[in-house]
Amino acid sequence: MNVAIFVRVSTLDQKNNTDSVETHIERGKLYAKSKEWNVVKIYNLAGVSGKSTINHLQTKQMFDDIRSSKVEGIIISSLSRLARNTSELLEYSKFFEDHNASLISINESLDTSTSGGKFFYTLLSALSTYEREITYERQMASLNYRRKQGKFTGGMVSYGYKIVDSEVVINEEEAPVRRLIYDLFLEHQRMSTVANELNKRGYITRKNRPWSDTTIRRLLKNTDAKGIRKCNYQGQRSKDNPSGLKAQTEWQHLPCPALISEKKWDEVNAIIRDQEKGSKQRQPLNKRVHLFTGYIKCNKGHKMIIQSKSKRYTCKHCKFGIDKDDLEDVFLGRIKRFLISDEELSEYNTSNSHEIQMKHDEIEFVEIELSKLEQKLESLIDLNTQGQIPTKGFKKHYEPIFVRKESLEVTIKDLKKELELLEEAKISFDVIANKSIGFYNNWEHLDRGEKRYIVESITNEIIFDNKTIKFKLKQIAPLSSLELNPNGQQRSTILLLGVKRLK
Ligand SMILES: [Zn+2]
Structure with missing residues (x-):
């Protein structure tokens, strides 16, 4: 296949030295080489940042080359290099699809020249994470601009800071008190105690009021103390939006001078989160679990758990364990591999949908037979x-049909249950599929509850034998539900993955 490499490096990248045109071209060439494709052309849109690429001369050239079949596939580093938003991306994809050209994006491990890759087109509607990445890129561009201008980017500054010449700086009078708040909280772990302590020592708020636990809570939770100032999050309070917060995609996170270390901030806020979760009655205690608790077992089937203060899932009996972050890394790698694996995606595509269709057909078929039998019984x-039929002979005609009818009713009930299970498997797959593109990059931004939700939606079991981790994931085996049916064929997919960084 004759392919071309499409490079767009923004001026921002070049300035920050994070990315160079050469790196992108090198990556593209390596990928092409691994696939034994010929690189026949390179489109270089260097210096185009934030602007649409679709009207660029190089892009027009690319379209021409694809139309004339000089180029049959385009390699890019990431989707965000090609298009600014979903609709633009759709425009590109449609063109590629119409002209039978492949789109290969290295970051997203997308390759539409393969059957699994074609699945991508069906996922295009679910590109929310991709959009978020773009927003971030735009923010960084705008932030850089503002920094150059030295402008304060808007909003109020919290206790411990002030604005000087449109810039957020540390307020040296307030800063020691703000720092003290974190230290006192670590010591007492109660906001009201911190407030009382400050009042006792004679400190007052900016509004000349005594400290309250609400104020303390707000200040402790504000990320500005660790150098990240959240802006543009306060919107209009309304019936539909009682919190008055803007959509998260609109929030901006800008750097500011830190008052305390990130470690201390995280420590304090971990305590607050635990306290808040504990106080919410709707969250039963056993819900406050680690990411994989209940799913990870040793090869002898013992549950592996995290003892308090430990960072490892261990088996008490077998005396071995695995670092929780390592396990998370491997799990994430496993999901990513699933999302990009041709075999698994196409197996899902064909087998699950096919199986569901077959079940529908089977049910319909049996239902037709059933209604025929019912008619027969009625006419009898x-x-x-x-x-016309003497009662004596009636039983002879009637009984076998009646027995057959009853067995068909049982069959239909079973088939419907199997169909339901298949559809459930499809839904749990969709949970992941909908987050497919960019999912991997977005993982770290999910909170613990969201991560746990994903683990619960897709995991059957994780088995660790002190060397290898086996994942039994629900959605890779869309037919795993058949295991429940003793007459059905057994089909479960167990995938092996080496563990990196095993301690
Ligand atoms: Zn064990």
């Missing part, structure tokens, strides 16, 4: 009441 009854 009619004939009997009209006296």
